[in-house]
Amino acid sequence: MPAIILENISFSYSSKPLLENINLQVGEGERACLIGPNGCGKTTLLRIASQDLLPEQGKVKIEGTNTEFFQVPAIEDFRGSARDYLECALCPLRNIATQFQDATNQISQGVSAVHAEQRYDQLLALMSCFDIWSLETRLTEVLARLGLRVLTGSGRDRSLSSMSPGERGRLQLAVTLIMKPEVLILDEPTNHLDARAIDFLVETVNKWRGAVMMSSHDRAFIEDTATVIYDMDVALWNELAKATGSSQVTGLYRCAGAYSKYLAEKTSARRKHRDLHAAQQAEKRLLRKHRQEASKIARGGVRLASAEGKAKKFFADRAAATAQRRMRNDD
Ligand SMILES: Nc1ncnc2c1ncn2[C@@H]1O[C@H](COP(=O)(O)OP(=O)(O)OP(=O)(O)O)[C@@H](O)[C@H]1O
Ligand SMILES: [Mg+2]
Known part of the structure:
Protein backbone atom coordinates (compact mmCIF):
# COMPACT_ATOMS: atom_id res chain seq x y z
CA MET A 1 0.00 0.00 0.00
CA GLN A 71 11.48 11.87 -8.64
CA VAL A 72 10.86 14.61 -11.18
CA PRO A 73 13.87 16.78 -12.15
CA ALA A 74 13.74 20.26 -10.61
CA ILE A 75 12.98 22.54 -13.54
CA GLU A 76 14.81 25.54 -12.09
CA ASP A 77 18.11 23.60 -12.24
CA PHE A 78 17.52 22.31 -15.77
CA ARG A 79 19.16 23.79 -18.89
CA GLY A 80 17.75 23.12 -22.37
CA SER A 81 14.39 23.16 -24.13
CA ALA A 82 10.96 22.06 -22.94
CA ARG A 83 11.42 18.99 -25.14
CA ASP A 84 14.75 18.13 -23.42
CA TYR A 85 13.07 18.49 -20.03
CA LEU A 86 10.16 16.26 -21.03
CA GLU A 87 12.48 13.66 -22.53
CA CYS A 88 14.63 13.59 -19.40
CA ALA A 89 11.69 13.51 -16.97
CA LEU A 90 9.69 10.88 -18.87
CA CYS A 91 12.73 8.75 -19.66
CA PRO A 92 12.00 6.12 -16.94
CA LEU A 93 8.53 5.53 -18.40
CA ARG A 94 9.78 5.42 -22.00
CA ASN A 95 12.48 2.92 -20.94
CA ILE A 96 9.80 0.66 -19.51
CA ALA A 97 7.87 0.89 -22.80
CA THR A 98 11.01 -0.03 -24.81
CA GLN A 99 11.84 -2.95 -22.52
CA PHE A 100 8.24 -4.14 -22.65
CA GLN A 101 8.35 -4.04 -26.46
CA ASP A 102 11.59 -6.10 -26.44
CA ALA A 103 10.12 -8.62 -24.00
CA THR A 104 6.98 -8.91 -26.16
CA ASN A 105 9.09 -9.46 -29.30
CA GLN A 106 11.16 -12.12 -27.57
CA ILE A 107 8.10 -14.02 -26.43
CA SER A 108 6.34 -13.75 -29.80
CA GLN A 109 9.49 -14.99 -31.57
CA GLY A 110 9.63 -17.93 -29.18
CA VAL A 111 13.01 -16.91 -27.74
CA SER A 112 13.29 -18.88 -24.53
CA ALA A 113 15.39 -16.53 -22.44
CA VAL A 114 15.75 -17.34 -18.74
CA HIS A 115 12.94 -15.73 -16.75
CA ALA A 116 11.56 -14.17 -19.97
CA GLU A 117 7.96 -14.67 -18.95
CA GLN A 118 8.54 -13.42 -15.45
CA ARG A 119 10.23 -10.29 -16.86
CA TYR A 120 7.35 -9.81 -19.27
CA ASP A 121 4.85 -9.96 -16.38
CA GLN A 122 6.84 -7.44 -14.35
CA LEU A 123 7.02 -5.02 -17.25
CA LEU A 124 3.35 -5.50 -18.03
CA ALA A 125 2.51 -4.60 -14.41
CA LEU A 126 4.62 -1.43 -14.71
CA MET A 127 3.00 -0.53 -18.04
CA SER A 128 -0.41 -0.71 -16.34
CA CYS A 129 0.61 0.89 -13.03
CA PHE A 130 1.99 4.01 -14.74
CA ASP A 131 -0.56 3.98 -17.55
CA ILE A 132 2.28 3.99 -20.07
CA TRP A 133 -0.01 2.78 -22.85
CA SER A 134 -1.58 6.22 -22.98
CA LEU A 135 1.56 8.23 -22.20
CA GLU A 136 1.52 10.37 -25.36
CA THR A 137 -2.23 11.08 -25.13
CA ARG A 138 -1.93 11.99 -21.46
CA LEU A 139 1.04 14.22 -22.19
CA THR A 140 -0.93 16.20 -24.78
CA GLU A 141 -4.01 16.38 -22.55
CA VAL A 142 -2.24 17.41 -19.33
CA LEU A 143 -0.14 20.08 -21.07
CA ALA A 144 -3.27 21.51 -22.70
CA ARG A 145 -5.32 21.47 -19.51
CA LEU A 146 -2.58 23.20 -17.55
CA GLY A 147 -2.50 26.03 -20.10
CA LEU A 148 0.58 24.77 -21.97
CA ARG A 149 -1.05 23.97 -25.31
CA VAL A 150 1.87 25.80 -26.92
CA LEU A 151 4.13 22.90 -25.88
CA THR A 152 2.02 20.28 -27.64
CA GLY A 153 3.41 21.37 -31.04
CA SER A 154 6.61 22.91 -32.36
CA GLY A 155 6.67 25.22 -29.31
CA ARG A 156 8.21 22.29 -27.45
CA ASP A 157 11.62 23.38 -28.75
CA ARG A 158 11.43 26.61 -26.76
CA SER A 159 14.25 26.95 -24.28
CA LEU A 160 13.18 26.80 -20.66
CA SER A 161 14.97 30.09 -20.00
CA SER A 162 12.63 31.84 -22.46
CA MET A 163 9.59 30.59 -20.56
CA SER A 164 8.05 32.53 -17.68
CA PRO A 165 8.40 31.17 -14.10
CA GLY A 166 4.68 30.37 -14.24
CA GLU A 167 5.08 28.33 -17.44
CA ARG A 168 8.05 26.46 -15.99
CA GLY A 169 6.10 25.74 -12.80
CA ARG A 170 3.18 24.40 -14.82
CA LEU A 171 5.50 22.24 -16.92
CA GLN A 172 7.02 20.65 -13.82
CA LEU A 173 3.52 20.08 -12.42
CA ALA A 174 2.41 18.54 -15.73
CA VAL A 175 5.33 16.10 -15.68
CA THR A 176 4.62 15.20 -12.04
CA LEU A 177 1.01 14.33 -12.89
CA ILE A 178 1.98 12.42 -16.04
CA MET A 179 4.51 10.34 -14.08
CA LYS A 180 1.65 9.06 -11.89
CA LEU A 287 -8.31 33.64 45.43
CA ARG A 288 -6.29 36.84 45.67
CA LYS A 289 -9.18 38.53 47.50
CA HIS A 290 -9.58 35.53 49.81
CA ARG A 291 -5.84 35.58 50.54
CA GLN A 292 -5.87 39.30 51.35
CA GLU A 293 -8.72 38.67 53.81
CA ALA A 294 -6.60 36.04 55.54
CA SER A 295 -4.20 38.75 56.64
CA LYS A 296 -7.09 40.42 58.52
CA ILE A 297 -7.60 37.12 60.39
CA ALA A 298 -3.96 37.20 61.43
CA ARG A 299 -4.56 40.56 63.05
CA GLY A 300 -7.32 38.89 65.06
CA GLY A 301 -10.85 39.95 65.90
CA VAL A 302 -12.59 41.40 68.97
CA ARG A 303 -11.64 38.42 71.17
CA LEU A 304 -7.91 38.91 70.56
CA ALA A 305 -8.21 42.66 71.16
CA SER A 306 -10.01 42.17 74.48
CA ALA A 307 -8.02 39.11 75.74
CA GLU A 308 -5.23 39.36 78.27
CA GLY A 309 -2.16 37.27 79.30
CA LYS A 310 -2.16 33.61 78.20
CA ALA A 311 -5.55 33.97 76.50
CA LYS A 312 -4.19 36.75 74.30
CA LYS A 313 -1.30 34.50 73.17
CA PHE A 314 -3.74 31.63 72.52
CA PHE A 315 -6.00 33.81 70.33
CA ALA A 316 -3.02 35.35 68.54
CA ASP A 317 -1.46 31.90 67.73
CA ARG A 318 -4.80 30.52 66.58
CA ALA A 319 -5.47 33.54 64.29
CA ALA A 320 -1.95 33.27 62.80
CA ALA A 321 -2.33 29.52 62.17
CA THR A 322 -5.75 29.99 60.50
CA ALA A 323 -4.42 32.83 58.35
CA GLN A 324 -1.39 30.78 57.28
CA ARG A 325 -3.51 27.75 56.41
CA ARG A 326 -5.87 29.87 54.29
CA MET A 327 -3.01 31.56 52.49
CA ARG A 328 -1.32 28.22 51.84
CA ASN A 329 -4.54 26.80 50.41
CA ASP A 330 -5.05 29.89 48.26
CA ASP A 331 -1.48 29.70 46.96
N1 LIG B 1 17.93 26.99 1.78
C1 LIG B 1 17.63 27.68 2.88
N2 LIG B 1 18.61 28.20 3.66
C2 LIG B 1 18.31 28.89 4.77
N3 LIG B 1 17.08 29.13 5.21
C3 LIG B 1 16.07 28.68 4.47
C4 LIG B 1 16.28 27.93 3.27
N4 LIG B 1 15.10 27.59 2.75
C5 LIG B 1 14.16 28.10 3.59
N5 LIG B 1 14.74 28.75 4.61
C6 LIG B 1 14.05 29.39 5.74
O1 LIG B 1 13.40 28.38 6.48
C7 LIG B 1 12.12 28.80 6.89
C8 LIG B 1 11.06 27.84 6.37
O2 LIG B 1 11.01 27.95 4.96
P1 LIG B 1 9.92 27.18 4.11
O3 LIG B 1 10.09 27.59 2.70
O4 LIG B 1 10.01 25.73 4.42
O5 LIG B 1 8.56 27.76 4.72
P2 LIG B 1 7.07 27.65 4.18
O6 LIG B 1 6.21 27.27 5.34
O7 LIG B 1 7.02 26.78 2.98
O8 LIG B 1 6.77 29.16 3.77
P3 LIG B 1 5.71 29.71 2.68
O9 LIG B 1 4.35 29.65 3.31
O10 LIG B 1 6.16 31.11 2.47
O11 LIG B 1 5.84 28.87 1.45
C9 LIG B 1 11.96 30.23 6.40
O12 LIG B 1 12.30 31.09 7.44
C10 LIG B 1 12.95 30.33 5.27
O13 LIG B 1 13.42 31.64 5.14
MG1 LIG C 1 6.48 27.06 0.99
Whole structure:
Protein backbone atom coordinates (compact mmCIF):
# COMPACT_ATOMS: atom_id res chain seq x y z
CA MET A 1 0.00 0.00 0.00
CA PRO A 2 1.50 3.39 -0.93
CA ALA A 3 2.28 5.55 2.10
CA ILE A 4 4.44 8.44 3.23
CA ILE A 5 5.78 7.91 6.75
CA LEU A 6 7.76 10.54 8.61
CA GLU A 7 9.19 9.51 11.97
CA ASN A 8 10.55 12.02 14.48
CA ILE A 9 11.80 14.45 11.85
CA SER A 10 13.85 17.41 13.05
CA PHE A 11 15.54 19.98 10.85
CA SER A 12 17.01 23.49 11.02
CA TYR A 13 18.80 25.78 8.60
CA SER A 14 20.43 27.70 11.45
CA SER A 15 20.88 27.39 15.21
CA LYS A 16 17.12 27.97 15.55
CA PRO A 17 15.14 24.72 15.15
CA LEU A 18 12.60 24.83 12.31
CA LEU A 19 11.03 21.35 12.45
CA GLU A 20 11.02 19.39 15.68
CA ASN A 21 9.85 15.81 16.22
CA ILE A 22 7.48 15.68 13.28
CA ASN A 23 5.53 12.44 12.99
CA LEU A 24 3.14 11.94 10.15
CA GLN A 25 1.68 9.11 8.14
CA VAL A 26 -0.25 9.55 4.91
CA GLY A 27 -1.83 6.37 3.64
CA GLU A 28 -3.44 5.27 0.40
CA GLY A 29 -6.40 7.43 -0.57
CA GLU A 30 -5.46 10.15 1.91
CA ARG A 31 -4.80 13.70 0.76
CA ALA A 32 -2.95 15.50 3.52
CA CYS A 33 -2.46 19.26 3.45
CA LEU A 34 0.09 21.12 5.57
CA ILE A 35 -1.22 24.41 6.94
CA GLY A 36 0.73 27.13 8.69
CA PRO A 37 2.00 30.69 8.45
CA ASN A 38 4.64 31.72 5.92
CA GLY A 39 8.06 30.43 6.82
CA CYS A 40 6.86 27.76 9.28
CA GLY A 41 8.56 25.01 7.21
CA LYS A 42 5.91 23.52 4.90
CA THR A 43 8.18 23.50 1.83
CA THR A 44 11.07 22.20 3.90
CA LEU A 45 8.97 19.30 5.21
CA LEU A 46 7.72 18.48 1.71
CA ARG A 47 11.31 18.49 0.43
CA ILE A 48 12.26 16.11 3.25
CA ALA A 49 9.28 13.86 2.42
CA SER A 50 10.31 13.79 -1.25
CA GLN A 51 13.87 12.93 -0.16
CA ASP A 52 15.25 16.05 -1.76
CA LEU A 53 16.54 17.20 1.63
CA LEU A 54 17.99 15.07 4.42
CA PRO A 55 16.55 15.57 7.90
CA GLU A 56 18.98 16.13 10.77
CA GLN A 57 17.09 13.54 12.74
CA GLY A 58 14.39 11.02 12.01
CA LYS A 59 13.38 8.72 9.18
CA VAL A 60 11.46 9.07 5.93
CA LYS A 61 9.81 5.96 4.57
CA ILE A 62 8.07 5.87 1.22
CA GLU A 63 6.10 2.67 0.93
CA GLY A 64 4.61 1.26 -2.23
CA THR A 65 5.26 -1.13 -5.05
CA ASN A 66 6.91 1.20 -7.54
CA THR A 67 8.22 4.27 -5.78
CA GLU A 68 11.57 4.63 -7.54
CA PHE A 69 10.13 6.56 -10.50
CA PHE A 70 8.59 9.39 -8.58
CA GLN A 71 11.48 11.87 -8.64
CA VAL A 72 10.86 14.61 -11.18
CA PRO A 73 13.87 16.78 -12.15
CA ALA A 74 13.74 20.26 -10.61
CA ILE A 75 12.98 22.54 -13.54
CA GLU A 76 14.81 25.54 -12.09
CA ASP A 77 18.11 23.60 -12.24
CA PHE A 78 17.52 22.31 -15.77
CA ARG A 79 19.16 23.79 -18.89
CA GLY A 80 17.75 23.12 -22.37
CA SER A 81 14.39 23.16 -24.13
CA ALA A 82 10.96 22.06 -22.94
CA ARG A 83 11.42 18.99 -25.14
CA ASP A 84 14.75 18.13 -23.42
CA TYR A 85 13.07 18.49 -20.03
CA LEU A 86 10.16 16.26 -21.03
CA GLU A 87 12.48 13.66 -22.53
CA CYS A 88 14.63 13.59 -19.40
CA ALA A 89 11.69 13.51 -16.97
CA LEU A 90 9.69 10.88 -18.87
CA CYS A 91 12.73 8.75 -19.66
CA PRO A 92 12.00 6.12 -16.94
CA LEU A 93 8.53 5.53 -18.40
CA ARG A 94 9.78 5.42 -22.00
CA ASN A 95 12.48 2.92 -20.94
CA ILE A 96 9.80 0.66 -19.51
CA ALA A 97 7.87 0.89 -22.80
CA THR A 98 11.01 -0.03 -24.81
CA GLN A 99 11.84 -2.95 -22.52
CA PHE A 100 8.24 -4.14 -22.65
CA GLN A 101 8.35 -4.04 -26.46
CA ASP A 102 11.59 -6.10 -26.44
CA ALA A 103 10.12 -8.62 -24.00
CA THR A 104 6.98 -8.91 -26.16
CA ASN A 105 9.09 -9.46 -29.30
CA GLN A 106 11.16 -12.12 -27.57
CA ILE A 107 8.10 -14.02 -26.43
CA SER A 108 6.34 -13.75 -29.80
CA GLN A 109 9.49 -14.99 -31.57
CA GLY A 110 9.63 -17.93 -29.18
CA VAL A 111 13.01 -16.91 -27.74
CA SER A 112 13.29 -18.88 -24.53
CA ALA A 113 15.39 -16.53 -22.44
CA VAL A 114 15.75 -17.34 -18.74
CA HIS A 115 12.94 -15.73 -16.75
CA ALA A 116 11.56 -14.17 -19.97
CA GLU A 117 7.96 -14.67 -18.95
CA GLN A 118 8.54 -13.42 -15.45
CA ARG A 119 10.23 -10.29 -16.86
CA TYR A 120 7.35 -9.81 -19.27
CA ASP A 121 4.85 -9.96 -16.38
CA GLN A 122 6.84 -7.44 -14.35
CA LEU A 123 7.02 -5.02 -17.25
CA LEU A 124 3.35 -5.50 -18.03
CA ALA A 125 2.51 -4.60 -14.41
CA LEU A 126 4.62 -1.43 -14.71
CA MET A 127 3.00 -0.53 -18.04
CA SER A 128 -0.41 -0.71 -16.34
CA CYS A 129 0.61 0.89 -13.03
CA PHE A 130 1.99 4.01 -14.74
CA ASP A 131 -0.56 3.98 -17.55
CA ILE A 132 2.28 3.99 -20.07
CA TRP A 133 -0.01 2.78 -22.85
CA SER A 134 -1.58 6.22 -22.98
CA LEU A 135 1.56 8.23 -22.20
CA GLU A 136 1.52 10.37 -25.36
CA THR A 137 -2.23 11.08 -25.13
CA ARG A 138 -1.93 11.99 -21.46
CA LEU A 139 1.04 14.22 -22.19
CA THR A 140 -0.93 16.20 -24.78
CA GLU A 141 -4.01 16.38 -22.55
CA VAL A 142 -2.24 17.41 -19.33
CA LEU A 143 -0.14 20.08 -21.07
CA ALA A 144 -3.27 21.51 -22.70
CA ARG A 145 -5.32 21.47 -19.51
CA LEU A 146 -2.58 23.20 -17.55
CA GLY A 147 -2.50 26.03 -20.10
CA LEU A 148 0.58 24.77 -21.97
CA ARG A 149 -1.05 23.97 -25.31
CA VAL A 150 1.87 25.80 -26.92
CA LEU A 151 4.13 22.90 -25.88
CA THR A 152 2.02 20.28 -27.64
CA GLY A 153 3.41 21.37 -31.04
CA SER A 154 6.61 22.91 -32.36
CA GLY A 155 6.67 25.22 -29.31
CA ARG A 156 8.21 22.29 -27.45
CA ASP A 157 11.62 23.38 -28.75
CA ARG A 158 11.43 26.61 -26.76
CA SER A 159 14.25 26.95 -24.28
CA LEU A 160 13.18 26.80 -20.66
CA SER A 161 14.97 30.09 -20.00
CA SER A 162 12.63 31.84 -22.46
CA MET A 163 9.59 30.59 -20.56
CA SER A 164 8.05 32.53 -17.68
CA PRO A 165 8.40 31.17 -14.10
CA GLY A 166 4.68 30.37 -14.24
CA GLU A 167 5.08 28.33 -17.44
CA ARG A 168 8.05 26.46 -15.99
CA GLY A 169 6.10 25.74 -12.80
CA ARG A 170 3.18 24.40 -14.82
CA LEU A 171 5.50 22.24 -16.92
CA GLN A 172 7.02 20.65 -13.82
CA LEU A 173 3.52 20.08 -12.42
CA ALA A 174 2.41 18.54 -15.73
CA VAL A 175 5.33 16.10 -15.68
CA THR A 176 4.62 15.20 -12.04
CA LEU A 177 1.01 14.33 -12.89
CA ILE A 178 1.98 12.42 -16.04
CA MET A 179 4.51 10.34 -14.08
CA LYS A 180 1.65 9.06 -11.89
CA PRO A 181 3.74 8.51 -8.75
CA GLU A 182 2.18 6.27 -6.11
CA VAL A 183 2.93 9.01 -3.61
CA LEU A 184 2.24 12.49 -4.90
CA ILE A 185 3.94 15.45 -3.21
CA LEU A 186 2.86 18.93 -4.27
CA ASP A 187 4.04 22.30 -2.96
CA GLU A 188 1.67 25.19 -3.69
CA PRO A 189 0.44 23.49 -6.90
CA THR A 190 -2.17 26.14 -7.77
CA ASN A 191 0.41 28.92 -8.03
CA HIS A 192 0.40 30.12 -11.66
CA LEU A 193 -2.79 28.18 -12.54
CA ASP A 194 -5.97 29.80 -13.83
CA ALA A 195 -9.44 28.70 -12.69
CA ARG A 196 -9.80 26.04 -15.42
CA ALA A 197 -6.40 24.56 -14.71
CA ILE A 198 -7.23 24.49 -10.99
CA ASP A 199 -10.46 22.59 -11.76
CA PHE A 200 -8.41 20.04 -13.71
CA LEU A 201 -5.93 19.73 -10.86
CA VAL A 202 -8.71 19.24 -8.28
CA GLU A 203 -10.26 16.52 -10.45
CA THR A 204 -6.88 14.81 -10.95
CA VAL A 205 -5.78 14.97 -7.30
CA ASN A 206 -9.15 13.69 -6.06
CA LYS A 207 -8.86 10.64 -8.32
CA TRP A 208 -5.26 9.93 -7.27
CA ARG A 209 -4.55 6.31 -6.46
CA GLY A 210 -2.02 6.42 -3.64
CA ALA A 211 -1.01 8.91 -0.96
CA VAL A 212 -1.02 12.67 -1.51
CA MET A 213 0.86 15.19 0.62
CA MET A 214 0.74 18.88 -0.24
CA SER A 215 0.79 22.46 0.95
CA SER A 216 -1.28 25.32 -0.34
CA HIS A 217 -2.43 28.81 0.56
CA ASP A 218 -5.42 28.40 -1.77
CA ARG A 219 -8.29 27.79 0.64
CA ALA A 220 -10.77 26.73 -2.04
CA PHE A 221 -8.29 24.19 -3.42
CA ILE A 222 -7.62 22.78 0.07
CA GLU A 223 -11.35 22.55 0.77
CA ASP A 224 -11.94 20.78 -2.55
CA THR A 225 -9.15 18.23 -2.15
CA ALA A 226 -7.80 17.61 1.37
CA THR A 227 -9.05 14.72 3.48
CA VAL A 228 -6.79 15.53 6.43
CA ILE A 229 -5.18 18.75 7.65
CA TYR A 230 -1.87 19.00 9.50
CA ASP A 231 -1.51 22.29 11.36
CA MET A 232 2.15 23.25 11.73
CA ASP A 233 1.26 26.12 14.06
CA VAL A 234 0.75 24.18 17.29
CA ALA A 235 0.79 27.18 19.70
CA LEU A 236 -2.98 27.35 20.21
CA TRP A 237 -3.36 23.57 20.55
CA ASN A 238 -0.62 23.59 23.18
CA GLU A 239 -2.13 26.53 25.09
CA LEU A 240 -5.41 24.64 25.18
CA ALA A 241 -3.67 21.41 26.22
CA LYS A 242 -1.94 23.33 29.04
CA ALA A 243 -5.21 24.91 30.20
CA THR A 244 -7.02 21.57 30.21
CA GLY A 245 -4.09 19.60 31.62
CA SER A 246 -3.81 17.35 28.55
CA SER A 247 -0.56 16.26 26.94
CA GLN A 248 1.33 18.70 24.72
CA VAL A 249 1.22 18.49 20.93
CA THR A 250 4.63 18.05 19.31
CA GLY A 251 5.38 19.01 15.73
CA LEU A 252 2.00 18.90 14.03
CA TYR A 253 -1.67 18.90 15.00
CA ARG A 254 -3.72 16.44 12.95
CA CYS A 255 -7.31 17.17 12.09
CA ALA A 256 -9.04 14.51 9.99
CA GLY A 257 -11.59 15.76 7.48
CA ALA A 258 -12.06 18.75 5.23
CA TYR A 259 -10.46 22.16 5.66
CA SER A 260 -13.76 23.71 6.82
CA LYS A 261 -13.92 21.12 9.62
CA TYR A 262 -10.38 22.08 10.66
CA LEU A 263 -11.34 25.79 10.65
CA ALA A 264 -14.39 25.06 12.82
CA GLU A 265 -12.26 22.97 15.19
CA LYS A 266 -9.68 25.74 15.47
CA THR A 267 -12.33 28.42 16.09
CA SER A 268 -13.87 26.25 18.78
CA ALA A 269 -10.42 25.63 20.34
CA ARG A 270 -9.75 29.38 20.34
CA ARG A 271 -13.13 30.04 22.03
CA LYS A 272 -12.62 27.24 24.54
CA HIS A 273 -9.16 28.55 25.38
CA ARG A 274 -10.50 32.12 25.79
CA ASP A 275 -13.35 30.89 28.07
CA LEU A 276 -10.98 28.75 30.12
CA HIS A 277 -8.56 31.66 30.41
CA ALA A 278 -11.36 34.03 31.51
CA ALA A 279 -12.62 31.48 34.08
CA GLN A 280 -9.09 30.93 35.40
CA GLN A 281 -8.50 34.69 35.68
CA ALA A 282 -11.80 35.11 37.60
CA GLU A 283 -10.80 32.30 39.96
CA LYS A 284 -7.41 33.92 40.42
CA ARG A 285 -9.03 37.24 41.37
CA LEU A 286 -11.26 35.47 43.92
CA LEU A 287 -8.31 33.64 45.43
CA ARG A 288 -6.29 36.84 45.67
CA LYS A 289 -9.18 38.53 47.50
CA HIS A 290 -9.58 35.53 49.81
CA ARG A 291 -5.84 35.58 50.54
CA GLN A 292 -5.87 39.30 51.35
CA GLU A 293 -8.72 38.67 53.81
CA ALA A 294 -6.60 36.04 55.54
CA SER A 295 -4.20 38.75 56.64
CA LYS A 296 -7.09 40.42 58.52
CA ILE A 297 -7.60 37.12 60.39
CA ALA A 298 -3.96 37.20 61.43
CA ARG A 299 -4.56 40.56 63.05
CA GLY A 300 -7.32 38.89 65.06
CA GLY A 301 -10.85 39.95 65.90
CA VAL A 302 -12.59 41.40 68.97
CA ARG A 303 -11.64 38.42 71.17
CA LEU A 304 -7.91 38.91 70.56
CA ALA A 305 -8.21 42.66 71.16
CA SER A 306 -10.01 42.17 74.48
CA ALA A 307 -8.02 39.11 75.74
CA GLU A 308 -5.23 39.36 78.27
CA GLY A 309 -2.16 37.27 79.30
CA LYS A 310 -2.16 33.61 78.20
CA ALA A 311 -5.55 33.97 76.50
CA LYS A 312 -4.19 36.75 74.30
CA LYS A 313 -1.30 34.50 73.17
CA PHE A 314 -3.74 31.63 72.52
CA PHE A 315 -6.00 33.81 70.33
CA ALA A 316 -3.02 35.35 68.54
CA ASP A 317 -1.46 31.90 67.73
CA ARG A 318 -4.80 30.52 66.58
CA ALA A 319 -5.47 33.54 64.29
CA ALA A 320 -1.95 33.27 62.80
CA ALA A 321 -2.33 29.52 62.17
CA THR A 322 -5.75 29.99 60.50
CA ALA A 323 -4.42 32.83 58.35
CA GLN A 324 -1.39 30.78 57.28
CA ARG A 325 -3.51 27.75 56.41
CA ARG A 326 -5.87 29.87 54.29
CA MET A 327 -3.01 31.56 52.49
CA ARG A 328 -1.32 28.22 51.84
CA ASN A 329 -4.54 26.80 50.41
CA ASP A 330 -5.05 29.89 48.26
CA ASP A 331 -1.48 29.70 46.96
N1 LIG B 1 17.93 26.99 1.78
C1 LIG B 1 17.63 27.68 2.88
N2 LIG B 1 18.61 28.20 3.66
C2 LIG B 1 18.31 28.89 4.77
N3 LIG B 1 17.08 29.13 5.21
C3 LIG B 1 16.07 28.68 4.47
C4 LIG B 1 16.28 27.93 3.27
N4 LIG B 1 15.10 27.59 2.75
C5 LIG B 1 14.16 28.10 3.59
N5 LIG B 1 14.74 28.75 4.61
C6 LIG B 1 14.05 29.39 5.74
O1 LIG B 1 13.40 28.38 6.48
C7 LIG B 1 12.12 28.80 6.89
C8 LIG B 1 11.06 27.84 6.37
O2 LIG B 1 11.01 27.95 4.96
P1 LIG B 1 9.92 27.18 4.11
O3 LIG B 1 10.09 27.59 2.70
O4 LIG B 1 10.01 25.73 4.42
O5 LIG B 1 8.56 27.76 4.72
P2 LIG B 1 7.07 27.65 4.18
O6 LIG B 1 6.21 27.27 5.34
O7 LIG B 1 7.02 26.78 2.98
O8 LIG B 1 6.77 29.16 3.77
P3 LIG B 1 5.71 29.71 2.68
O9 LIG B 1 4.35 29.65 3.31
O10 LIG B 1 6.16 31.11 2.47
O11 LIG B 1 5.84 28.87 1.45
C9 LIG B 1 11.96 30.23 6.40
O12 LIG B 1 12.30 31.09 7.44
C10 LIG B 1 12.95 30.33 5.27
O13 LIG B 1 13.42 31.64 5.14
MG1 LIG C 1 6.48 27.06 0.99
